[in-house]
Amino acid sequence: MSSNSFGKLFTVTTFGESHGPAIGCVIDGCPPGLAIDESEFRTDLDRRATGKSRHTSQRREADDVEILSGVYEGKTTGTPIALLIRNTDQRSKDYGDIASTFRPGHADYTYWQKYGIRDPRGGGRSSARETTMRVAAAVIAKKWLAERYGVRVRGYLAQLGEIAPEGFDWEAVEQNPFFWPHAAQVPQLEKAMDALRKSGDSVGARVNVVADGVPPGWGEPIYGKLDGDLASALMSINAVKGVEIGDGFAAVAQHGSQHRDEMSADGFASNHAGGILGGISTGQAVIASMALKPTSSILIPGHSVNLAGEPVEVVTKGRHDPCVGIRATPIAEAMMALVLIDHALRHRAQCGDVGEVKPRLP
Numbered sequence: 244m245s246s247n248s249f250g251k252l253f254t255v256t257t258f259g260e261s262h263g264p265a266i267g268c269v270i271d272g273c274p275p276g277l278a279i280d281e282s283e284f285r286t287d288l289d290r291r292a293t294g295k296s297r298h299t300s301q302r303r304e305a306d307d308v309e310i311l312s313g314v315y316e317g318k319t320t321g322t323p324i325a326l327l328i329r330n331t332d333q334r335s336k337d338y339g340d341i342a343s344t345f346r347p348g349h350a351d352y353t354y355w356q357k358y359g360i361r362d363p364r365g366g367g368r369s370s371a372r373e374t375t376m377r378v379a380a381a382v383i384a385k386k387w388l389a390e391r392y393g394v395r396v397r398g399y400l401a402q403l404g405e406i407a408p409e410g411f412d413w414e415a416v417e418q419n420p421f422f423w424p425h426a427a428q429v430p431q432l433e434k435a436m437d438a439l440r441k442s443g444d445s446v447g448a449r450v451n452v453v454a455d456g457v458p459p460g461w462g463e464p465i466y467g468k469l470d471g472d473l474a475s476a477l478m479s480i481n482a483v484k485g486v487e488i489g490d491g492f493a494a495v496a497q498h499g500s501q502h503r504d505e506m507s508a509d510g511f512a513s514n515h516a517g518g519i520l521g522g523i524s525t526g527q528a529v530i531a532s533m534a535l536k537p538t539s540s541i542l543i544p545g546h547s548v549n550l551a552g553e554p555v556e557v558v559t560k561g562r563h564d565p566c567v568g569i570r571a572t573p574i575a576e577a578m579m580a581l582v583l584i585d586h587a588l589r590h591r592a593q594c595g596d597v598g599e600v601k602p603r604l605p
């Protein structure tokens with residue numbers, strides 16, 4: 244299995260399986276001198292973790308990060324940073340049936356076709372457990388982006404099944420287990436999730452992610468476009484089936500006079516572009532959105548085949564998320580931050596001498 248590395252100058256390579264002894268990553272290219280401590284990983288890893296509310300998988304991982312290299316006396320040294328998290332809550336017997344059958348909608352069948360062998364425990368490498376390390380690596384990326392450029396990356400759940408936010412407040416997002424931006428709707432979400440769990444089914448979701456403070460100039464034409472890399476990064480998250488930048492697919496029905504973001508000395512009048520033009524950041528907020536499919540591991544029986552190609556009925560027990568989108572918010576933030584730090588470093592490498600050019604819109 245190749246393609247486990249991500250990024251050109253800030254390169255993250257992840258390893259590990261859901262039910263192996265540990266998962267980890269190596270970050271190559273982190274700027275030296277950034278203060279970082281093991282305790283700083285706690286907040287984002289807790290935000291991504293399972294078992295935090297009854298609406299997500301009840302698997303409980305401590306997710307304690309060990310820094311194995313690249314940090315000396317609390318500061319990054321510029322050498323590869325190795326992070327390790329030991330898996331502590333494997334219950335592989337929960338997943339016995341997955342070894343001999345293929346869950347419809349999961350990656351069991353394609354991994355089997357590709358490699359002719361697979362680690363079925365908890366989905367092995369196809370499990371979203373792997374995304375823990377992206378979140379860990381992005382703790383470093385977020386901190387550097389914030390300190391060096393004042394960039395802040397935040398996400399929220401923008402739709403759960405049929406339910407859409409009826410109000411918006413960033414403050415609310417971190418105060419409920421759904422990352423929902425309108426506190427008054429949380430009881431409605433809880434009710435919907437309780438009913439869903441009872442039915443044994445699952446539901447899809449939309450997650451939006453926004454980066455404020457990104458200066459103009461990040462991103463490279465033609466094959467290194469910021470929006471292209473963002474789309475690829477978000478699409479690499481498990482269960483993501485669609486990505487939009489700015490107005491995304493709504494642009495189809497718009498007119499040019501409506502979609503273009505007009506400019507004045509006071510700045511841009513709107514942000515339909517999602518902060519990116521020609522693959523390069525405009526200096527506005529970078530805005531992306533992603534669609535997550537409903538979890539495939541469900542209690543509703545479904546038709547499939549076993550390893551012998553015989554018909555079987557699949558019912559997936561075990562500890563699964565009834566809506567994977569709920570825990571995807573910190574993962575989307577992580578991928579946005581990893582793309583941004585990579586492009587910040589790439590921009591600095593090629594265009595660092597260009598400096599600020601006029602006019603620079605506020």
Ligand SMILES: Cc1cc2nc3c(=O)[nH]c(=O)nc-3n(C[C@H](O)[C@H](O)[C@H](O)COP(=O)(O)O)c2cc1C
Pocket residue numbers: 300348349350369370371480481482483536538539540562563564567568570571574
């Ligand atoms: C945060 C998160 C948690 C997930 N949890 C589960 C889960 O509990 N059960 C499951 O079947 N799929 C889960 N998934 C989705 C699978 O990992 C994914 O559907 C599978 O690997 C197939 O890949 P694809 O859907 O991207 O094609 C989760 C995804 C995310 C982002």
